[in-house]
Amino acid sequence: MTEPSSSTPSPVISLVLRLLTFISILISLTILTTNSATIVVNSTELKLRFKDVHAYRYMLFALVVGLPYILLQIVFGIYHVSMGKRISSSGESLLQFDFYADKVMSYILATGTGAAFGATLDLKEVFSELGSNYNKFFNKGSAAASFILFAFLFTAVSSVFSSLALPKKL
């Protein structure tokens, strides 16, 4: 069993970070998937949904990949806090898993954040003259983007911790 080095934070701090990530993902996912707007084009009513925006579909992918991963990390974290040790009999391979998984997960959330803000800001401007329903749709898009940004930032900090916790020799 390899114990993390003295530079790594307490398991409680790590667990709180995971819980904050989980909440951010859940809020972002809820706002994103319930976002729709009814617009009128040539006297025909059309429903605009998040699926109609490529960037929002990628955002959904990032959130849906992130959710079970963070849940898994919360289970690991609760075990670590309550039992005082990592869940695995081979602590070293779990530290390596954390390291690579946090890295990949934080990059997926980072690109999701970029896509979400990139599309929202520019599409909002393009559609700004087409009525308030469009504006509301993209304002909710901004709100969802803000929460995936929080999820990304929390995961980035988790990734720093899991890098520092790596044993020296892999």
Add this chain to the structure above:
Amino acid sequence: MTEPSSSTPSPVISLVLRLLTFISILISLTILTTNSATIVVNSTELKLRFKDVHAYRYMLFALVVGLPYILLQIVFGIYHVSMGKRISSSGESLLQFDFYADKVMSYILATGTGAAFGATLDLKEVFSELGSNYNKFFNKGSAAASFILFAFLFTAVSSVFSSLALPKKL
């Protein structure tokens, strides 16, 4: 002087990665900043430039921040390869600098990649009926986005290496 652990790659591989990142950033920057399209709206000629797209302005920020950083890392890398040791008398603090700087830099490039693709794909679709000049503009946008994606991926690998090279106790 702290030597990196045996799990870290040779200085030559690290340097090649930095050179590939540098080339990708340079190509992306060139395509991005020279991209423009002349469009006709109500018989008035308008020039569309990359600055008119928020996501492309953020992309420029990511590339402009990345360029001097990668140049610095190339200088460090050439010194390491030619002299057989790191440039600093305090190797440990340089390893820490690499670790944090690579992490931050790779996240900036990741969000830049997300923004670039997010805006390009959705704006291209919105403007697809407004003529071929728009299409060309966003096709060049896609090309620039592809090269910032390469720069991000190379930096992500560099970031894995600089994490593995961290001494155990900070």
